[in-house]
Amino acid sequence: MECRRSWRWFFSAGFLIMEVFALRKTQAVHHRHELQSTTVGTIHSVLELSAITLIDDVEVASYNKGQKQITIKIPWIPKVLGENYLTQSHNSLVKHEQDFLWPIQFLAQHDINHDRNHTVQLLAECEVYNDITVKSHIHLIWNGEESYRLDEEVGHWENINPEVKQYPYILQSPLWTNLTKYYMKVYCVDLMRKIVGYSSLKENVAPEVAVSQHVSPEGSIILSCIATGFYPRSIIMHWEKNGKLGIWGNESSSGTLPNMDSTFYLKVTLELPPEDSGAGYACVVEHSELKSPAMYSVPRKPTMNKPWILVLGIILAVILLLSCAGVFIKWKMRKTVSM
Structure with missing residues (x-):
């Protein structure tokens, strides 16, 4: 008892x-x-x-x-x-x-x-x-x-x-x-x-979506779709190519994560083989605050995701700048001597 x-x-x-x-x-x-x-x-x-x-x-x-x-x-x-x-x-x-x-x-x-x-x-x-x-x-x-x-x-x-x-x-x-x-x-x-709707615990917010693509160091194409700032939590995101569903590469997801302001964040990626240019792909987002599924096309030109290329570019720019400065200084000195 x-x-x-x-x-x-x-x-x-x-x-x-x-x-x-x-x-x-x-x-x-x-x-x-x-x-x-x-x-x-x-x-x-x-x-x-x-x-x-x-x-x-x-x-x-x-x-x-x-x-x-x-x-x-x-x-x-x-x-x-x-x-x-x-x-x-x-x-x-x-x-x-x-x-x-x-x-x-x-x-x-x-x-x-x-x-x-x-x-x-x-x-x-x-x-x-x-x-x-x-x-x-x-x-x-x-x-x-x-x-x-x-x-x-x-x-x-x-x-x-x-x-x-x-x-x-x-x-x-x-x-x-x-x-x-x-x-x-x-x-x-x-x-x-039985929740009766006297008020909302938090205002519903539609997701802010950004889509990008870049080339990995191995040469594969990485498509990224980020949705953030949305509420409520429930959301569906998937990839389409030319308006059709399918499996074209390796998909991964961050899972729906909380932001500091009680909204949510989700990132889905699609890794494509090097021979796939990434053309025709779009990220489709479904959320209760969107009147219908929203489609976000992938940008055409990928961003090279190779840090060494960026470093090499900076080095070359610095060398070019120093070379120009050296030529200018020599020209200035010769002009002064001749006068």
């Missing part, structure tokens, strides 16, 4: 802060919902406890054991949720802080040193695409290493760290399974679908 109560409060306290996400309608095609919580302590007490919630990689709210308060990052959230709701959430988190101690006591039960500090991190995330759930994961991280991962589609916990393999009977128990399914559905997926 005590185990059941502790796990229930652990999930309640952890996912309670995720309810802050119930704020606006799903306007973009893709949305991501995430909770990150970190607990540091011994088997006797919780030393540090923090949690943050994010939607589409924008921090919405946070909680810290030292401050003992929920910090709202978006000014209009209290008006939307109501002061009573936020007060109840705050009181519940403060009251049940010690319930976050139970996972440490459970995972460290065989540790001889009872004063040793341990860290438990819980990462819960779900994603929807066109209102369809495409991802629902929970990650349990013990002392800096991921130990277990739950994929809701697979339906069972995967043991990532063999050193922490003595606890699957708890994770696979009906109690834990039902709790995880319930809370992920109610506090992650369902709230994602």
Whole structure:
């Protein structure tokens, strides 16, 4: 009974802060919902406890054991949720802080040193695409290493760290399974679908795109397409030749990365063989802020990407300049002598 109560409060306290996400309608095609919580302590007490919630990689709210308060990052959230709701959430988190101690006591039960500090991190995330759930994961991280991962589609916990393999009977128990399914559905997926659109967490921004090509030292043609400053995160970029899809070389991608201003960046490249001039290629970009797929043609003339050529050019220019200066000085001296 005590185990059941502790796990229930652990999930309640952890996912309670995720309810802050119930704020606006799903306007973009893709949305991501995430909770990150970190607990540091011994088997006797919780030393540090923090949690943050994010939607589409924008921090919405946070909680810290030292401050003992929920910090709202978006000014209009209290008006939307109501002061009573936020007060109840705050009181519940403060009251049940010690319930976050139970996972440490459970995972460290065989540790001889009872004063040793341990860290438990819980990462819960779900994603929807066109209102369809495409991802629902929970990650349990013990002392800096991921130990277990739950994929809701697979339906069972995967043991990532063999050193922490003595606890699957708890994770696979009906109690834990039902709790995880319930809370992920109610506090992650369902709230994602109920976002009501009172305001946007961040204004949507179309990508700025730049396309270039250069010749590598090996002689191959490198096409680069960079999109930056866009929001939301979801974007599709691919190469076409004369308006057609195909495979003409080696493609690579940087992956979608965050900028400092909470917008995003993506670079895709295409390496072509030396015999391919790069003519007719275009980078096609699809984003929710673009009315239709945008096509960006590759410049015709490639840039020589050979540092030694640039250095040689500079040296030759300097030699030419010095030669001209020497000729001028000699001419000036002869003219002076003749006078």
